[in-house]
Amino acid sequence: AATAPGKKITARLKRTLPVRGPQAPTLSELMRWYCLNTNTHGCRRIVVSRGRLRRLLWILLTLSAVGLILWQCAELLMNYYSASVSVTVQFQKLPFPAVTICNINPYKYSAMKEYLSELDKETKKALETFYGFSEGKSKVRRSVDEWNSTGSDFFQQIPLLKVEDFSRIATDLRSGQKRKIEGSVFHKDSSIVNSGDSNDIIGFQLCDANNSSECALYTFSSGVNAIQEWYKLHYMNIMAQIPLETKEKLSYSADDLLLTCFFDGLSCDKRHFTRFHHPLHGNCYTFNSGENGTILSTSTGGSEYGLQVVLYIDEADYNPFLVTSTGAKIIVHDQNEYPFIEDIGTEIETAAATSIGMHFTRSRKLSKPYSDCTETGADIPVENLYNKSYSLQICLHSCFQKAMVDSCGCAQYAQPLPVGAEYCNYKKNPNWMYCYYRLHEKFVKEQLGCQQICKDACSFKEWALTTSIAQWPSTVSEDWMLRVLSWDKGQKLNKKLNKTDLANLMVFYKDLNERFISENPANTLVILLSNFGGQLGLWMSCSVVCVIEIVEVFFIDSLSIVMRRQWQKAKKWWNDRKRARPGKPPQAGDVERQGHDNPVCIDEDLPTFNTALRLPLPQDSPLPRTPPPNYSTLRLETAFTEQLPDTLELGRH
């Protein structure tokens, strides 16, 4: 009690110091203390068990439990970004999709005559020369006769050639000259099956205008494809030079195309249709395009309540070389989507009633990190040339168009124009066709990188179509039907209709069930954590508290013990050196004792019962101490320590 004031001061000092040492003086003591006191199961068994075998067993069990926990938790983490699919079916009033209808033939042939007469003449001439075919009609005959007198641009630009395959000698259609083919030969549509008969091979040669030695010959196994492809090239060339307003006039008007219209049991007319000019299909008409802000919806399924239209397909006015089939093309799409009618349109037969039952499905994918899709397309480095919401197809087309403008200097006719570019034509870009074919080939072989850049959209709407056809009009109703329809039409046009000029189309919802397929995250953070908790608890009854304990004991405390050891060694070494020199002999064990005493009872502000009981006191304490206190007394004290601050001294008397 005599030295009490000094010790008291140090004790108070240590109490207020921010950092105190660990509970045990040595590492093994610390481990023992940890194992006895930790909340984790297993560790305590290691210390408590008697016998080497049993202890080893417990060590093994504990370690394997730790291993299991790590493994399972790793699995949980790896499966964290998985998605589960849910399908919901909702019966409700459904928005009617936009229905875009086009005539297969883009422009009225009669109106196009002034632009195409040159080209047609040459096509006919080519047919006659190669196949000995000539139309028996007088109007054609006349134009053929004139052919020799008129100079033809087209054959000079891109001549049609008949190729003798093995000799690589081609006969020019116009001059009849034979010439040697240089450069590579591309078989446009039969790269796999090469027709053996060399006489049948027909094609055209595309040359780089700047470098005439660089040529590519495109051959076709069938003359039908060759002529059509060749015609299309020239046709696009001509069309590219015609301004849009003129083209719209050349194509079909809404009154031309639509004879009757009926939607949801009510009559509708051309005001419900929006014109949309498609470069390859001319004027198309979109029903329910949502342009005036309202989107029609259906509240009853079935063919009566959908869209019913009778289309007038003027077969006589078809372009004979451009399109070879008759009918209309329709596509069902969302109001925000661009109708890629040339890619995914459904063809409608004439003289038949086509009934199209729809089934609506909406899908939604999770974007990053679950899957690689894009919500709005804003993160795709390709500019959207279409004025519609993003889709994979829009991206691919835009990407190709951009590459076309970059490498050929002009834009392809079938796709919208980028800012500042114009469509390719011979006059300005004599080279474009060669360039286009090269580029297109690269695109198909995925060398342009478009397929890598473009991602699919995360949400999309889909209308599954069931198409069936019936004969229309039936033989008995044909008579009055045609008469009445002619009367409808006849208010403008004085002729009787033919049933092959008509197509009846019904588009309706089969049922009003909307199927919504969506991906949901299979795991949330809450579930992940509870799974972690389950694993930790199952194998070792561990929790975050245990983790903090482990960090505390194994990192902070162990480290500080090691540091203290080193510090004491260094101090000892320093003292030894000092002692080697003359100095007063230090009190042996003074330092040592301090280390021991520090955690247990003296320097720690308050000894808890457990620490007092379990940690062995240093046996060789030089100072005589009070015998370990009785259980209950101490316990009582701990409960009242703060009320009675002097108990400590009281006990030490």
Place this chain on the structure above:
Amino acid sequence: MNLKKYLVRALHRLQKGPGYTYKELLVWYCDNTNTHGPKRIIKEGPKKKLIWFFLTLLFASLVFWQWGILINTYLSYNVTSSLSIGFKTMKFPAVTVCNANPFKYSEVKHLLKELDRLIEAALERILQPTPGNVSENVSPPLDLQLWNQIPLVLIDEHNKDNPVILDIFETNQTAGNETTANNETAGDDQNSVSNENPMQNETTAGNQTTAPPAPTNTTTEEKKYKLAVKLCSHQGSNNCTYRNFTSAAQAVTEWYILQSTSILSKVPLHERIRMGYQAEDMILACLYGAEPCNYKNFTQIYHPDHGNCYIFNWGMDEEALNSSNPGAEFGLKLILDISQQDYIPYLSSAAGARLMLHQQKSFPFLKDQGIYAMAGTETSIGVLVDELERMGYPYSDCTMNGSDVPVKNLYSQYNTSYSIQACLRSCFQNHMVEICGCGHYMFPLPEGVNYCNNEENPGWAYCYSSLRSSIKQRQICIDSCKETCNDTQYKMTISMADWPSEASEDWIFHILSYERDMSTNVTLDRNGIIKLNIYFQEYNYRTISESAATTIVWLLSSLGGQFGFWMGGSVLCLIEFGEIIIDSLWITIINVISWCKGLKQKRARARYPDAPPTVSELVEAHTNLGFQHEAVGALPRDEALPPEPGTPPPNYDSLRVQPLDVLSPDSDKE
């Protein structure tokens, strides 16, 4: 006295918690609980104590937060879907085949004769440019009674602001002065022009020629004439609606359907069945897998739209057939004759067979889900069964068998199962009966109600028309009907080819004609004959089935996981906590009692001159006394406490001390 002793003893036993003050109790709890955090609080020094206190608090609040999320997730009743695709032996779908035309024209001609003559004459008038050409005097006079019930009118729109309504058979025209404003909206969705102008006005303005003039040839101008159907709530009434059409063809068809419906609704059912196509006439050949079948394997059903329909494999009387092989060879092959020559010309303009695949014991709604098969072709239909199995309430809002839908299912008279289409149609028919007083011909009748016809219900067409276009009525039906939980759809891949081929045409027609009526004459032609192949695809089912994403087991394990993860706790820890709360309640009770006692004593003590010890001191002393029995060698400090001389021991405490002395051995165990 004995009883009191016993009670006191019991009370003490109950009360005997781990401590006599809140603090003691808390310390004891922290030390002994299985929850991980609290133990640390009392085991560490004051700094760490504080840290651990806050950590424990933080973890506890985290646990509660996450529990909230988990319980919310559970209550949202999510489902997970599993998809399976493959081939298995499945029930072959029921196949309904109908003719697009409901009745043989030769059979119904006597009923529709008047109507046909009317429409022909009307068309003549409309289409002929000059009125003089109409040769009315040759034919017998037209029954204008029929016409006047629902007349077709022409609307002359030469003058946009003042459309003139021309009646086709009457030589008058109405200057629709008051319809002007309404006609502006014509062509919108609501195409009906409500005419306030009464009929009697017709005669006043009749100064022009009757029939419409020749159509003008100008292509740029707007259409000048429109056909409209005039619907009045009852004959001669002012309450009329003009349903106008952009196309005359559409108007004629609609008008004809309204009129023929009225006529046919008067014909009894067995007569209508007789007028329709008979199975032996329609189904010429049938082959299911390798087994032959014939028209007797088909169940006849009368369908209002399509007359007699025949259902294969409906499963009503016999077991449904199974198909265990994919491919056309093992499916159903049918040859049908639709005899197009016998079509009713104005009723259906499309020719073909109407067919539908549906589930056994369900009613075929051909208008919704049916497909056409074209005459003169072979139509192959590959089938994929797309099933959706959903869980009912509370996971999704669907109905298992329709018993919980508030609409009376009128299709139950066919012994068919509930479907959403049946519900919607029943709902419409119920409304129709309620509002118009008669049932529509296209739907089944509720008991005690007749079908609408012009004689008995003159205004039915007006009523029906307004009901049909009413958005409100549809919404009511949509809201009250529920979809079924098990939804089966047949996805069809349809392909067509010309049939019979030109080379085989002759013998096929010959044989089929011979088989049908034992005659050597060919009675069939390309316009009537249809071949159908219906078979399972290589993958014949796609099943999406739902299961609950969150079950009670999931909830419990997740709750346990969370509690375990943050605090290493379990249900036992919760019980421990509850125990502590009970104990603290006891302590409160004891404190209150002792406080009361103390108050009483204080009053008593006031008589004594000495300064009395405070109540808390007394309580403290006595409560500490309670501990003494545990610590056998009691504390010197406690022993040192001098007994209060002269103070009578408080009632309660004295009670307590007594039993403790008596019961010391057993209390030790506790």
